[in-house]
Amino acid sequence: xxxxxxxxxxxxxxxxxxxxxxxxxxxxxxxxxxxxxxxxxxxxxxxxxxxxxxxxxxxxxxxxxxxxxxxxxxxxxxxxxxxxxxxxxxxxxxxxxxxxxxxxxxxxxxxxxxxxxxxxxxxxxxxxxxxxxxxxxxxxxxxxxxxxxxxxxxxxxxxxxxxxxxxxxxxxxxxxxxxxxxxxxxxxxxxxxxxxxxxxxxxxxxxxxxxxxxxxxxxxxxxxxxxxxxxxxxxxxxxxxxxxxxxxxxxxxxxxxxxxxxxxxxxxxxxxxxxxxxxxxxxxxxxxxxxxxxxxxxxxxxxxxxxxxxxxxxxxxxxxxxxxxxxxxxxxxxxxxxxxxxxxxxxxxxxxxxxxxx
Amino acid sequence: xxxxxxxxxxxxxxxxxxxxxxxxxxxxxxxxxxxxxxxxxxxxxxxxxxxxxxxxxxxxxxxxxxxxxxxxxxxxxxxxxxxxxxxxxxxxxxxxxxxxxxxxxxxxxxxxxxxxxxxxxxxxxxxxxxxxxxxxxxxxxxxxxxxxxxxxxxxxxxxxxxxxxxxxxxxxxxxxxxxxxxxxxxxxxxxxxxxxxxxxxxxxxxxxxxxxxxxxxxxxxxxxxxxxxxxxxxxxxxxxxxxxxxxxxxxxxxxxxxxxxxxxxxxxxxxxxxxxxxxxxxxxxxxxxxxxxxxxxxxxxxxxxxxxxxxxxxxxxxxxxxxxxxxxxxxxxxxxxxxxxxxxxxxxxxxxxxxxxx
DNA sequence: ATGAAAGCGCTAACAG
DNA sequence: CTGTTAGCGCTTTCAT
Numbered sequence: 006x007x008x009x010x011x012x013x014x015x016x017x018x019x020x021x022x023x024x025x026x027x028x029x030x031x032x033x034x035x036x037x038x039x040x041x042x043x044x045x046x047x048x049x050x051x052x053x054x055x056x057x058x059x060x061x062x063x064x065x066x067x068x069x070x071x072x073x074x075x076x077x078x079x080x081x082x083x084x085x086x087x088x089x090x091x092x093x094x095x096x097x098x099x100x101x102x103x104x105x106x107x108x109x110x111x112x113x114x115x116x117x118x119x120x121x122x123x124x125x126x127x128x129x130x131x132x133x134x135x136x137x138x139x140x141x142x143x144x145x146x147x148x149x150x151x152x153x154x155x156x157x158x159x160x161x162x163x164x165x166x167x168x169x170x171x172x173x174x175x176x177x178x179x180x181x182x183x184x185x186x187x188x189x190x191x192x193x194x195x196x197x198x199x200x201x202x203x204x205x206x207x208x209x210x211x212x213x214x215x216x217x218x219x220x221x222x223x224x225x226x227x228x229x230x231x232x233x234x235x236x237x238x239x240x241x242x243x244x245x246x247x248x249x250x251x252x253x254x255x256x257x258x259x260x261x262x263x264x265x266x267x268x269x270x271x272x273x274x275x276x277x278x279x280x281x282x283x284x285x286x287x288x289x290x291x292x293x294x295x296x297x298x299x300x301x302x303x304x305x306x307x308x309x310x311x312x313x314x315x316x317x318x319x320x321x322x323x324x325x326x327x328x329x330x331x332x333x334x335x336x337x338x339x340x341x342x343x344x345x346x347x348x349x350x351x352x353x354x355x356x357x358x359x360x361x362x363x
Numbered sequence: 364x365x366x367x368x369x370x371x372x373x374x375x376x377x378x379x380x381x382x383x384x385x386x387x388x389x390x391x392x393x394x395x396x397x398x399x400x401x402x403x404x405x406x407x408x409x410x411x412x413x414x415x416x417x418x419x420x421x422x423x424x425x426x427x428x429x430x431x432x433x434x435x436x437x438x439x440x441x442x443x444x445x446x447x448x449x450x451x452x453x454x455x456x457x458x459x460x461x462x463x464x465x466x467x468x469x470x471x472x473x474x475x476x477x478x479x480x481x482x483x484x485x486x487x488x489x490x491x492x493x494x495x496x497x498x499x500x501x502x503x504x505x506x507x508x509x510x511x512x513x514x515x516x517x518x519x520x521x522x523x524x525x526x527x528x529x530x531x532x533x534x535x536x537x538x539x540x541x542x543x544x545x546x547x548x549x550x551x552x553x554x555x556x557x558x559x560x561x562x563x564x565x566x567x568x569x570x571x572x573x574x575x576x577x578x579x580x581x582x583x584x585x586x587x588x589x590x591x592x593x594x595x596x597x598x599x600x601x602x603x604x605x606x607x608x609x610x611x612x613x614x615x616x617x618x619x620x621x622x623x624x625x626x627x628x629x630x631x632x633x634x635x636x637x638x639x640x641x642x643x644x645x646x647x648x649x650x651x652x653x654x655x656x657x658x659x660x661x662x663x664x665x666x667x668x669x670x671x672x673x674x675x676x677x678x679x680x681x682x683x684x685x686x687x688x689x690x691x692x693x694x695x696x697x698x699x700x701x702x703x704x705x706x707x708x709x710x711x712x713x714x715x716x717x718x719x720x721x
Numbered sequence: 722a723t724g725a726a727a728g729c730g731c732t733a734a735c736a737g
Numbered sequence: 738c739t740g741t742t743a744g745c746g747c748t749t750t751c752a753t
Contacts, residue, residue, distance in 0.1 A: 092733085
């Protein structure tokens with residue numbers, strides 16, 4: 006019941022829980038039980054133990070039964086590091102993310118980890134804090150202890166990308182690089198849906214809130230907005246660029262008002278949410294006076310007031326798909342480097358409506 | 364440019380970026396460079412290479428220079444698994460979380476991972492999806508390939524806890540168990556601040572929205588609300604229990620209205636946010652008619668309308684502290700199992716005000 | 722100061 | 738079907 010630690014820094018935030026209840030069969034743990042102990046206890050050789058566990062049909066049913074029973078009783082858990090050393094297969098995957106605190110990533114990470122676990126892979130997580138340098142360093146270190154890596158929204162340049170691809174099996178998530186297997190989201194189609202929605206409501210002029218210049222997704226989204234806008238008779242003026250954050254949205258709202266548009270397409274939800282807040286503060290009613298559309302459909306989008314119309318992006322499915330693509334590569338049935346593009350979908354909620362009658 | 368994958372399930376959500384630009388010194392990667400290759404290239408034995416890298420003062424300055432240069436040129440990265448096999452130290456830590464998609468956890472995970480990385484540890488992440496069974500299984504598997512584990516908001520029962528503690532070094536986060544080192548947040552004091560705030564505003568009767576029955580934090584928070592409420596002349600009626608989620612908050616708002624209170628203390632922010640939404644839908648103005656206080660201070664709390672008054676919990680600092688506690692245990696300077704309790708702090712925003720004049 | 726040799730725990734030939 | 742023999746890549750005595 007001590008009480009200490011003065012340094013409180015960066016983020017704050019809580020949650021937790023207490024025990025469920027499941028009986029655990031009694032195990033005799035003698036600190037570290039190795040395959041040798043099992044072999045000895047079962048009165049067979051270590052290789053038999055290994056086979057009984059990994060290649061069940063290479064040992065007699067009886068031996069197998071005994072070995073497995075003993076292994077179970079002793080609580081034997083094979084040492085994956087040792088196994089990996091000889092087999093070349095570590096049973097580990099790497100997962101690299103620019104910023105896990107960005108609400109866009111957690112569902113992706115969760116799905117990826119869960120999928121990996123099902124295939125009996127453990128996953129190393131690395132948050133690069135948006136730094137390409139940290140990213141490449143992490144990848145180099147990881148390479149040796151994983152069978153492959155999923156890199157989400159890579160910030161690597163071409164040279165670094167080439168190096169990484171030579172280091173280990175890699176699947177990119179949210180970035181298309183020739184020759185590199187990847188899982189992508191159909192940003193263009195999502196933006197088309199959003200633009201069509203606005204045009205159908207009768208909007209004729211809207212703003213696109215530009216995201217980070219270096220963002221691959223942003224380029225796709227902006228281009229699509231302009232292209233499909235022209236096609237649907239919706240003029241799109243670009244404002245920005247803005248950081249993909251709530252605070253930047255607060256900032257972006259004023260230019261939006263000045264731009265005399267009846268609708269705004271934001272690069273992402275965080276930005277859109279900021280716009281919503283600031284618009285309300287300035288007395289501009291959403292959606293009556295201005296319609297707002299986000300992108301991503303992060304959890305908070307549906308909790309905003311008004312609930313945000315946005316383009317849902319299948320980030321959980323993408324995380325899962327990326328791991329699956331990696332697993333396929335590892336299985337060796339690799340035809341060509343696979344590129345998967347997942348569909349996106351407009352979620353119409355309450356932040357969009359016909360423009361005010363002039 | 365294929366296009367496939369029909370199955371879109373669970374969560375949806377986007378973000379990404381494209382390359383920065385940093386020159387990478389040219390490396391001659393011969394697929395996998397081992398300590399042997401370095402030894403050969405440097406014309407010394409493997410043990411000398413090992414020493415030159417790990418125990419610099421055991422080799423002559425000249426040899427050291429040469430070896431390091433060669434290692435650098437070849438891009439040698441020691442195989443941590445092999446190292447761990449002999450040294451018993453894996454250089455890996457485990458991080459177990461009930462649900463990374465819960466916005467409470469990402470800052471914690473990020474801070475923990477970052478801190479571990481600084482100490483040159485890699486981290487295995489496991490999301491247990493709130494399932495004690497998955498949790499114990501993950502812990503058993505991890506135990507062998509890590510030097511220690513941080514378990515966030517453990518859902519383990521006593522027996523399982525005992526087993527885990529025997530498996531590897533463990534630090535709990537958000538749960539106090541006798542004999543187990545832990546990092547805690549001062550829930551009681553945070554609740555005291557919230558209650559005092561309400562009492563100071565003139566509230567005389569408020570509701571506490573109960574969280575999950577099994578949650579250790581919830582028990583602490585509820586008890587504190589009642590105890591400090593009595594002390595401050597604020598009657599606290601408990602409503603619930605509710606799941607710690609936005610949807611549950613939507614549901615909780617109606618009983619709140621029926622309870623004829625002038626304020627509500629929610630178990631956590633998600634719940635409070637739901638209450639905010641539903642109250643607005645029913646035409647109840649916050650804070651004019653009812654004040655709302657959350658707990659945790661997740662990112663969305665500040666983005667709500669009105670911005671939520673809530674108790675900030677230092678989750679990032681906690682993640683960092685947990686890793687540090689683990690690191691200390693590993694270093695062996697373990698005096699007694701350490702328990703650290705971090706302070707919490709009320710963030711007064713716009714969802715609280717004096718009660719309506721009756 | 723340096724090299725040779727012995728394993729860490731495990732799997733994969735290779736014999737019986 | 739099962740045991741024996743080699744190592745995987747690395748650190749660490751133990752000699753030299």
